[in-house]
Amino acid sequence: MIVAGIMSGTSADGINVALVRIQGRGFRSRFELLAHYEFPYPANVRRTILASMNAGSASVPDLSRLHFFLGELYADAVRAAQRRARLECELVGCHGQTLYHQGSPAVFLRRRIACTWQSGEAAIIAAEVGVPVVSDFRPADMAAGGKGAPLVPFLDYVVYRHRRYGRIVQNLGGIANLTAIPPRALPQDVVAFDTGPGNMVIDAVTERLFERPYDRNGRIAARGEPIERVLQQLLRNSFFRQKPPKTAGREQFGREFVRELLRLCHRADDSDIVATATALTAHSIGIAVRKFVLPLVEPPARFRELVVSGGGTKNPTLMRMIREDLAPLKMRVRTSDDFGLPSQAKEAVAFAMLAYQTWRHLPSNIPSATGAERPAILGKISYV
Numbered sequence: 001m002i003v004a005g006i007m008s009g010t011s012a013d014g015i016n017v018a019l020v021r022i023q024g025r026g027f028r029s030r031f032e033l034l035a036h037y038e039f040p041y042p043a044n045v046r047r048t049i050l051a052s053m054n055a056g057s058a059s060v061p062d063l064s065r066l067h068f069f070l071g072e073l074y075a076d077a078v079r080a081a082q083r084r085a086r087l088e089c090e091l092v093g094c095h096g097q098t099l100y101h102q103g104s105p106a107v108f109l110r111r112r113i114a115c116t117w118q119s120g121e122a123a124i125i126a127a128e129v130g131v132p133v134v135s136d137f138r139p140a141d142m143a144a145g146g147k148g149a150p151l152v153p154f155l156d157y158v159v160y161r162h163r164r165y166g167r168i169v170q171n172l173g174g175i176a177n178l179t180a181i182p183p184r185a186l187p188q189d190v191v192a193f194d195t196g197p198g199n200m201v202i203d204a205v206t207e208r209l210f211e212r213p214y215d216r217n218g219r220i221a222a223r224g225e226p227i228e229r230v231l232q233q234l235l236r237n238s239f240f241r242q243k244p245p246k247t248a249g250r251e252q253f254g255r256e257f258v259r260e261l262l263r264l265c266h267r268a269d270d271s272d273i274v275a276t277a278t279a280l281t282a283h284s285i286g287i288a289v290r291k292f293v294l295p296l297v298e299p300p301a302r303f304r305e306l307v308v309s310g311g312g313t314k315n316p317t318l319m320r321m322i323r324e325d326l327a328p329l330k331m332r333v334r335t336s337d338d339f340g341l342p343s344q345a346k347e348a349v350a351f352a353m354l355a356y357q358t359w360r361h362l363p364s365n366i367p368s369a370t371g372a373e374r375p376a377i378l379g380k381i382s383y384v
């Protein structure tokens with residue numbers, strides 16, 4: 001079956017569409033990536049999305065409009081992908097644009113409520129593309145007691161499990177998250193969690209200080225030096241010490257966090273500040289690996305590889321800092337491109353795979369990764 005996976009992450013940089021041929025069932029599914037395209041959001045759309053994510057007081061009519069508007073953009077993206085690849089999909093899996101995610105329950109109207117919200121109306125996509133659409137993957141996991149994230153570990157387990165050694169799969173999106181797969185792991189041995197910011201803080205600081213949406217090719221950070229004092233202070237944030245499973249988003253590393261970073265950097269050189277934000281991502285990954293991943297396996301079995309994906313792989317300064325941080329652990333740093341999965345396509349492929357499982361009535365959350373009490377069939381289906 002040919003499935004189109006649509007992903008748009010917390011960076012709100014744009015829409016990734018992967019066209020994937022999938023067969024088999026569950027963890028034995030096999031897939032072939034047929035084509036992958038990226039459709040950047042126009043600047044005004046990106047601005048509107050970022051404002052909707054950050055605002056405590058976004059207007060309900062505007063959010064509702066944005067929801068249907070994104071449905072149209074997703075449909076356009078799939079149709080453009082199909083035209084360029086000269087292929088037609090039979091099913092779509094659409095993650096949607098996360099506007100809010102609160103994975104752990106908190107008291108609301110005297111009940112403990114966890115919630116999540118991915119925007120982009122799937123009925124619009126189904127109508128315009130002409131095939132069924134699976135969307136809204138996260139709530140079913142949360143209804144089963146999970147944090148609704150991360151969901152990509154399903155794909156990570158299918159692709160990266162290894163009989164002799166452990167692998168850590170590290171995604172560098174707006175948020176950075178890892179999947180740790182011990183040697184010969186069963187699905188319940190997989191551990192996954194958000195390590196902290198990926199590109200989100202780097203992007204925000206670069207935007208503030210240099211009026212550019214991101215630090216292209218890590219050039220600004222390469223000119224600067226991380227400010228050690230600030231770095232240590234930021235790494236004291238309780239998120240980094242919290243035990244997995246744990247999830248992060250703009251709620252933790254958005255505007256407030258960046259304001260604090262800039263305050264701590266008071267009068268420092270602008271490129272040093274970008275270097276500090278970059279080092280924060282690298283060090284928080286190093287901490288997560290040492291504290292929560294390496295202890296998972298008894299020597300001599302060990303984690304030998306870190307496989308990196310996401311937009312952050314295009315930032316050589318960030319990649320260098322990650323390599324340097326992990327060097328003492330003798331871990332090889334590779335990219336998912338080395339495995340035939342382009343860094344930018346990986347998450348879109350994951351949502352094609354998850355949609356396919358749902359279409360087959362199969363569960364696809366990994367309870368040890370999300371904290372759910374049981375496997376759950378994820379998502380809702382919109383028919384044509």
Ligand SMILES: Nc1ncnc2c1ncn2[C@@H]1O[C@H](COP(=O)(O)OP(=O)(O)O)[C@@H](O)[C@H]1O
Binds near residue numbers: 218
């Ligand atoms: N050439 C590049 N140089 C540096 N950073 C880049 C480059 N290309 C992409 N990025 C970073 O990757 C981010 C997008 O990554 P992505 O994996 O799409 O994240 P998300 O899943 O949150 O949308 C951009 O916001 C930017 O920070």
Ligand SMILES: [Mg+2]
Binds near residue numbers: 010011012
């Ligand atoms: Mg993106």
